[in-house]
Amino acid sequence: MKISLGPIPYLWERSRVFDFYARAAEAPVDIVYLGETVCSKRRAMRLPDWLDIAARLTAAGKEAVLSTLTLIEAESEASYLRTIIENGRYTVEANDMAAINMLAGVAPFIVGPHVNVYNSRALELMARIGARRWVMPMELDRETLAALQSSRSANLETEVFVFGRLPLSFSARCFTARAHNLPKDECGFRCADYPEGMPMQTREGQSFLNLNGIQVQSGETYNLVNEIGELRALKVDILRLSPQPEGMFEIIDAFRHVMDGQLESSAAAGSIAPHQTAGFCDGYWHGAPGMHRVHV
Amino acid sequence: MELVCPAGSMPALKAAVDNGANAVYLGFRDGTNARNFPGLNFDLDEARRAVHYAHERGARVFLAINTYPRPSQWQKWCRAVDQAATLGIDALILADPGLMDYTVQTYPDLRLHLSVQGSATSHEAIDFYVRHFGVRRVVLPRVLSLTQVQNVMKRVNTEVEVFGFGSLCVMVEGRCTLSSYVTGESPNSNGVCSPAKHVKWEESASGRRSRLNGVLIDTYAPDEPAGYPTICKGRFAVQGCTNAAGAGRAGRAGAAEVGGKVYYAMEEPTSLNVLDILPELYRAGVAAIKVEGRQRSPAYVAQVTRTLREAIDACISDPETFVPEVEWVKQLDNVAEGRCHTLGAYSRPWQ
Numbered sequence: 001m002k003i004s005l006g007p008i009p010y011l012w013e014r015s016r017v018f019d020f021y022a023r024a025a026e027a028p029v030d031i032v033y034l035g036e037t038v039c040s041k042r043r044a045m046r047l048p049d050w051l052d053i054a055a056r057l058t059a060a061g062k063e064a065v066l067s068t069l070t071l072i073e074a075e076s077e078a079s080y081l082r083t084i085i086e087n088g089r090y091t092v093e094a095n096d097m098a099a100i101n102m103l104a105g106v107a108p109f110i111v112g113p114h115v116n117v118y119n120s121r122a123l124e125l126m127a128r129i130g131a132r133r134w135v136m137p138m139e140l141d142r143e144t145l146a147a148l149q150s151s152r153s154a155n156l157e158t159e160v161f162v163f164g165r166l167p168l169s170f171s172a173r174c175f176t177a178r179a180h181n182l183p184k185d186e187c188g189f190r191c192a193d194y195p196e197g198m199p200m201q202t203r204e205g206q207s208f209l210n211l212n213g214i215q216v217q218s219g220e221t222y223n224l225v226n227e228i229g230e231l232r233a234l235k236v237d238i239l240r241l242s243p244q245p246e247g248m249f250e251i252i253d254a255f256r257h258v259m260d261g262q263l264e265s266s267a268a269a270g271s272i273a274p275h276q277t278a279g280f281c282d283g284y285w286h287g288a289p290g291m292h293r294v295h296v
Numbered sequence: 297m298e299l300v301c302p303a304g305s306m307p308a309l310k311a312a313v314d315n316g317a318n319a320v321y322l323g324f325r326d327g328t329n330a331r332n333f334p335g336l337n338f339d340l341d342e343a344r345r346a347v348h349y350a351h352e353r354g355a356r357v358f359l360a361i362n363t364y365p366r367p368s369q370w371q372k373w374c375r376a377v378d379q380a381a382t383l384g385i386d387a388l389i390l391a392d393p394g395l396m397d398y399t400v401q402t403y404p405d406l407r408l409h410l411s412v413q414g415s416a417t418s419h420e421a422i423d424f425y426v427r428h429f430g431v432r433r434v435v436l437p438r439v440l441s442l443t444q445v446q447n448v449m450k451r452v453n454t455e456v457e458v459f460g461f462g463s464l465c466v467m468v469e470g471r472c473t474l475s476s477y478v479t480g481e482s483p484n485s486n487g488v489c490s491p492a493k494h495v496k497w498e499e500s501a502s503g504r505r506s507r508l509n510g511v512l513i514d515t516y517a518p519d520e521p522a523g524y525p526t527i528c529k530g531r532f533a534v535q536g537c538t539n540a541a542g543a544g545r546a547g548r549a550g551a552a553e554v555g556g557k558v559y560y561a562m563e564e565p566t567s568l569n570v571l572d573i574l575p576e577l578y579r580a581g582v583a584a585i586k587v588e589g590r591q592r593s594p595a596y597v598a599q600v601t602r603t604l605r606e607a608i609d610a611c612i613s614d615p616e617t618f619v620p621e622v623e624w625v626k627q628l629d630n631v632a633e634g635r636c637h638t639l640g641a642y643s644r645p646w647q
Binding site for chain 1: 364365366367368370391392393394395397398414415416417418419420421423424425427428439440441444447466467468470471472473474476477478479480482484485509511512513514515528531532533534535536537538556558561562563641644646647
């Protein structure tokens, strides 16, 4: 099993992004997804920057993948998408049917977690038009994965999101701008002030969700470190960890050590715990509400 | 530009047809459609009678099988498509690419519409469904601005249907799992958002509380009207928030409580209403205006259908001078969520 580092969901300063990937180049990850997947207004990093980082990661022996925007609305977003797809060197992760439409029959691609593949027929269709890997949608459970794995095409790799705040929804409006009573077009990139998003609680103080621009994330961190054995038994090829600003490389090490049989899951869970600011959840994997924690 | 109305039951279907809907949409009584609410929808016999009633009166019938089946549900969903194909319906509304693939292979002559749950927000995404499945109409998610809708219209070679009235999804449809995060059931998987069986109302000293699977979605002051506890329309505390206007809208409950200011962090409960931009949609070439609300009463369907029929007719006969009548707006606000309306993403006051 390989480890992948998902795209950074937050708006980080350029220098922070470059530093992060400089460390990733040295870390025990096999695949790194790069690019802006949440908001097209975030342009601190341009395509040449991503290509630059991709080249450095490739030189360090990693597989670099360019990941695309999840919600495509404007014509300019579709054109930028096309530029990414025509990069000529790196595989692209499609997070929307628009990207799949551009990639189908043109180049092998990766079906991202925001494309709805819920059954074998949909998965077969993706393989037929050029997918070489798919990332399971977050709300799917282990039974569904087992059924999909038993009928998947031979050349298709399966990746599962196993760590990070769950991306639960996307909107045309920006919730960070709304929190500051700013119009979206004059947001002043306030989301840069929240490198881990804005925590949102219920009115009785329960940690609930996390606002990240146009995206709403889970408040709790999804963590399947306790299920690595099960993921392996289901022949999952890649485990995806979603970047967060604090503790990411300790988290990567913990997963790596469990996968290599050098560390017990429970010990890894203990070392990751301080980096989950609102605790963890694993409900989706067990067919329960996503926010639930089934593994105690 | 036709009017497509919701039919959650036979009386609602009749209300829609009798009040001037050009088409109605309905679903089977199970999780195969995205309005899987107790007491709603049609079994096979009722659907047959519904098609008969509508066709006799010149209205078309679309049937929605617009959830995403998992492998354990696959056979049942295919059976629903098989049954739909025997009904003489005018179109099947699908979202799942797997089920579309099955339908195209099995019933190549069946007209397909892409559900709003298909989440196609750009001409490129729409083109995917046209190329692979010959989709004849696409329902646009409620996230595009009017300009974006107009741009899409210039580039697609299929009909486009847009939402004109009803409850407003804040998130892009087909890619929102807030409901399953809290309850385990989502629109994509179960055809429900914030299902009623997980809703609990409590009376407390501070007011009425609504919970969804234990999570406090909102608290209402004694004289405040309470809304359905959909997660995206609840009031929450956001750390670091400086939203004075949002807090103001929250009324008395807007004071800082727990770790941050409490307000409608995602959206206020309000309804979508496109009367103000009907001529623009018409001129852009939109094929149909869709009314949300298969879960609403026949009286609601009758009222909304009648009003929109009048408005669309007026718009088509003279789009240049069209102005929504005060009476129409009042009638629609009376049945709207939160008793007020917005143009939503079409006009984007928040942009």
